[in-house]
Amino acid sequence: MKTLLIAEYRDGKLLENYAELLGxxxxxxxxxxxxxxxxxxxxxxxxxxxxxxxxxxxGEYNPACHKRFIEKVVAAENPDIIxxxxxxxxxxxxxxxxxxxxxxxISEVVDVIxxxxxxxxxxxxxxxxxxxxxxxxxxxxxxxxxxxxxxxNAAPEVTVIDDELTENIIFQGYEEAQKGGVDLSKAEIIxxxxxxxxxxxxxxxxxxxxxRLGGEYGASRPVVDAEWVEHNRQVGTTGQTVxxxxxxxxxxxxxxxxxxxxxxxxxxxxxNTDRDxxxxxxxxxxxxxxxxxxxxxxxxxx
Amino acid sequence: xxxxxxxxxxxxxESKFKIDGTWYDTRDLxxxxxxxxxxxVEQAVCLKEQVAGSDLTVxxxxxxxxxxxxxxxxxxxxxxxxxxxxxxxxxxxxYSIAAIIAEYARNQEFDIIFCGMQSQDRASAQxxxxxxxLLGITAVSTIISFNYDHPTITVKRELEGGVKAVISTTAPAxxxxxxxxxxxxxxxxxxxxxxxxxxxxxxPVSDVLKVEAAQxxxxxxxPEKKGGxxxxxxxPADIAGQLVRILKEKTTVLSR
Ligand SMILES: Cc1cc2nc3c(=O)[nH]c(=O)nc-3n(C[C@H](O)[C@H](O)[C@H](O)COP(=O)(O)OP(=O)(O)OC[C@H]3O[C@@H](n4cnc5c(N)ncnc54)[C@H](O)[C@@H]3O)c2cc1C
Ligand SMILES: Nc1ncnc2c1ncn2[C@@H]1O[C@H](COP(=O)(O)O)[C@@H](O)[C@H]1O
Numbered sequence: 126m127k128t129l130l131i132a133e134y135r136d137g138k139l140l141e142n143y144a145e146l147l148g149x150x151x152x153x154x155x156x157x158x159x160x161x162x163x164x165x166x167x168x169x170x171x172x173x174x175x176x177x178x179x180x181x182x183x184g185e186y187n188p189a190c191h192k193r194f195i196e197k198v199v200a201a202e203n204p205d206i207i208x209x210x211x212x213x214x215x216x217x218x219x220x221x222x223x224x225x226x227x228x229x230x231i232s233e234v235v236d237v238i239x240x241x242x243x244x245x246x247x248x249x250x251x252x253x254x255x256x257x258x259x260x261x262x263x264x265x266x267x268x269x270x271x272x273x274x275x276x277x278n279a280a281p282e283v284t285v286i287d288d289e290l291t292e293n294i295i296f297q298g299y300e301e302a303q304k305g306g307v308d309l310s311k312a313e314i315i316x317x318x319x320x321x322x323x324x325x326x327x328x329x330x331x332x333x334x335x336x337r338l339g340g341e342y343g344a345s346r347p348v349v350d351a352e353w354v355e356h357n358r359q360v361g362t363t364g365q366t367v368x369x370x371x372x373x374x375x376x377x378x379x380x381x382x383x384x385x386x387x388x389x390x391x392x393x394x395x396x397n398t399d400r401d402x403x404x405x406x407x408x409x410x411x412x413x414x415x416x417x418x419x420x421x422x423x424x425x426x427x
Numbered sequence: 428x429x430x431x432x433x434x435x436x437x438x439x440x441e442s443k444f445k446i447d448g449t450w451y452d453t454r455d456l457x458x459x460x461x462x463x464x465x466x467x468v469e470q471a472v473c474l475k476e477q478v479a480g481s482d483l484t485v486x487x488x489x490x491x492x493x494x495x496x497x498x499x500x501x502x503x504x505x506x507x508x509x510x511x512x513x514x515x516x517x518x519x520x521x522y523s524i525a526a527i528i529a530e531y532a533r534n535q536e537f538d539i540i541f542c543g544m545q546s547q548d549r550a551s552a553q554x555x556x557x558x559x560x561l562l563g564i565t566a567v568s569t570i571i572s573f574n575y576d577h578p579t580i581t582v583k584r585e586l587e588g589g590v591k592a593v594i595s596t597t598a599p600a601x602x603x604x605x606x607x608x609x610x611x612x613x614x615x616x617x618x619x620x621x622x623x624x625x626x627x628x629x630x631p632v633s634d635v636l637k638v639e640a641a642q643x644x645x646x647x648x649x650p651e652k653k654g655g656x657x658x659x660x661x662x663p664a665d666i667a668g669q670l671v672r673i674l675k676e677k678t679t680v681l682s683r
Pocket of ligand 1: 318319320321322344345346347348359360361362363364365375376377378379380381382383386396397398399402414415416417441544545606
């Protein structure tokens, strides 16, 4: 078994998620090679063969160009599985590889059972084992599903590769996330509002509970997208990562992108009408109730 | 400008799911338009409104019930519906779905195609990009902003931590829409009435399915409950009291 791991580089920096790719490869005890469009001065701590294209020359993410590089590496190395993170880079590039190489892609792998990748279905309420109908395939890994301790002394054996530069998109630059306002990462207690609050007026119930507990209030993405709560209070992969002593998730289903932002909380209380909501997987206490009735009752007891 | 938007009908994620063979049981579920696709429809309608003389088609693959979601898209402002009739849509892998869309779209010279970033049930995030690759056109995924200023299209791609990559390109191109791209409109009653008169063409899937699946579901199952978590249920005042007691016992936050 041989894997080709696709590491990521953005805005002058190697991204750390390559450790997750290595963790996956180790779990299969596979031979491993890696590919990176990155910098020769910022290399992964990977003791194996690395195909490196210089980002100084090829710039920031350019799908057509990265795809062509990987096609070349695949021809040279004949890997069984091509592994990317299920990240904005991975979910964009993987289908392009799947199409160019005419091989299946299996998205957001969380596990391997009896040699077959396992992926979530319906917001992780169910799981699916998937059989690729080809002996080579591409996978993307769910963030956090695998990891490995890196050897700080490890260094790759680098093979530099080059190609003509092609592009059908023009990268104009990065725009930073809005900064300022509350810093949820320092809060000891966070009470978060999800879509289950139903309407903007009900955000107040959540904010009041947070104030009563002496904490801050946060929100899931739909509540922020609807502009009921400002973006700097959003918890999750595209918002803030928090680790309070107490996290109260009110009307939040617990999608992986939300969990990624709060799973390091010490104690999690979820208030939800659906006992099967995936938030129940990580909640220390699941209160099955309508938040509009339960929270006022809770306020009376505090 | 010729625009196509692809929508999928998905079950309400709050449903109580049951397993049926290698998929979830599709009976007795409430169905709706995939959330990500609502942003696609809205963006397509905005673009149509911006560019005079545009023509906007909505396409969906699935059994007869998907026409209900297509009617919503027509009421939001799409001009016509293409229903690809497929009772076996749940078994199709992303490659087959993309190949069906590409087969339909090929030779029709759509300038812009919108898809959702992912479907809420399968969440493969593949169909849009695969479709564009099969058609040989540009694809930009996960957009949270779209601007067309002839001939340049400028979009923002959302990356981790809320960082955005600003990208420009030209038609023909396909975009996959991320949550928050815009504010999808509610169909008004007059528009719902008007939508009833809009063209809805049906195409049997056998006319447009020319490929074999690249993968198949072997098994579907419920994740094992890790346990540990305590469930409180019952009278709100009672369980509120219990929760306060537990928080005082197990955490330090209420002991002040
Ligand atoms: C690339 C990407 C990045 C993302 N980044 C983020 C992110 O940073 N943060 C984030 O939160 N999401 C993010 N998302 C979105 C995420 O996938 C989910 O769509 C989102 O987290 C759902 O929010 P929710 O739980 O509030 O809503 P829903 O999933 O709609 O859940 C609402 C919940 O409320 C419950 N409920 C309904 N009524 C009541 C009531 N009266 N009382 C109690 N409970 C009730 C329901 O049972 C349900 O469980 C991202 C998605 C993608 C694709
Ligand atoms: N059955 C379908 N009919 C029409 N479009 C679909 C269908 N399935 C997926 N799509 C499109 O592909 C996107 C991504 O789906 P997926 O790759 O399944 O996550 C969806 O948001 C839709 O735009």
